Amino acid sequence: MNTMKFIYLLSLAFIFHGPEKERAMIAFAIKDPRSAQAIFNDRRQIPVLCYHNIRKNPGKEDLLWISEARLNQQMKMLSDSGYHTILPDQLYYYVNTGATLPAKPILLSFDDTHAEDFSMVAPILARYGYKGVFFTMTVCIGKNGFMTAAEIKTLSDSGHIIGGHTWNHPNITTVKGKEWEQQIDKPKLLLEKITGKTVNYFAYPYGAWNDTAIMELKKRGINAAFQLTGKQSEKEPLFTIRRLMISGSWTGVELLKRMEKIFPKND
Ligand SMILES: [Zn+2]
Numbered sequence: 001m002n003t004m005k006f007i008y009l010l011s012l013a014f015i016f017h018g019p020e021k022e023r024a025m026i027a028f029a030i031k032d033p034r035s036a037q038a039i040f041n042d043r044r045q046i047p048v049l050c051y052h053n054i055r056k057n058p059g060k061e062d063l064l065w066i067s068e069a070r071l072n073q074q075m076k077m078l079s080d081s082g083y084h085t086i087l088p089d090q091l092y093y094y095v096n097t098g099a100t101l102p103a104k105p106i107l108l109s110f111d112d113t114h115a116e117d118f119s120m121v122a123p124i125l126a127r128y129g130y131k132g133v134f135f136t137m138t139v140c141i142g143k144n145g146f147m148t149a150a151e152i153k154t155l156s157d158s159g160h161i162i163g164g165h166t167w168n169h170p171n172i173t174t175v176k177g178k179e180w181e182q183q184i185d186k187p188k189l190l191l192e193k194i195t196g197k198t199v200n201y202f203a204y205p206y207g208a209w210n211d212t213a214i215m216e217l218k219k220r221g222i223n224a225a226f227q228l229t230g231k232q233s234e235k236e237p238l239f240t241i242r243r244l245m246i247s248g249s250w251t252g253v254e255l256l257k258r259m260e261k262i263f264p265k266n267d
Pocket residue numbers: 111112165169204205206
């Protein structure tokens with residue numbers, strides 16, 4: 001084994017098994033990351049699913065609303081089909097360095113800080129040994145219907161990832177000047193204070209992004225950002241990672257069918 005490869009494997013061992021603090025610090029230490037073009041040309045996209053409101057009985061089943069029982073059915077189908085959840089660091093290293101992923105990798109994401117992310121989603125994920133990323137807008141932390149800081153910390157401590165999702169959910173293509181501080185810096189710092197870990201990943205509210213937003217996120221220490229199913233940018237593939245919004249009306253079988261259509265080149 002040559003020295004570079006050894007150092008690389010050693011750093012991976014740290015990243016995935018080391019203490020959380022070291023793991024976060026190392027997240028920026030890639031030497032010779034792949035070029036945007038190389039990442040874009042590698043058209044294998046890992047499926048990333050995006051969920052919003054989970055309720056016991058939501059009263060409707062659509063792209064924003066899903067029942068607890070349906071989420072469980074979908075997770076069970078993924079588990080029975082051999083899917084393994086990965087976390088954003090793993091995706092980041094995979095696209096940058098070709099780091100190995102488990103068989104049938106999938107990334108699960110839950111947006112908007114809902115109280116049910118803690119009370120319903122986390123127990124369902126635990127049933128299947130799954131972990132996810134929770135994109136958290138900070139304006140509503142501790143308010144009625146939303147997670148408390150302690151709940152966010154518990155999610156983080158149990159191996160889930162807390163990602164940024166702005167302060168109050170603006171369309172980020174309209175953000176200007178000093179507002180970047182309010183929408184990106186302050187929420188990032190608050191989430192880091194709550195979790196004790198750096199926040200390296202971000203999801204665009206409404207999936208909306210532009211070149212200015214990507215530049216601002218990069219300046220502020222974000223490694224990669226997630227949109228919805230818009231076209232991935234050839235120039236900035238890591239800042240336009242696609243996510244599929246999942247409908248509460250899809251059975252587990254339908255979920256798999258749609259997922260394999262949108263992300264056709266997975267294992
Ligand atoms: Zn959102």
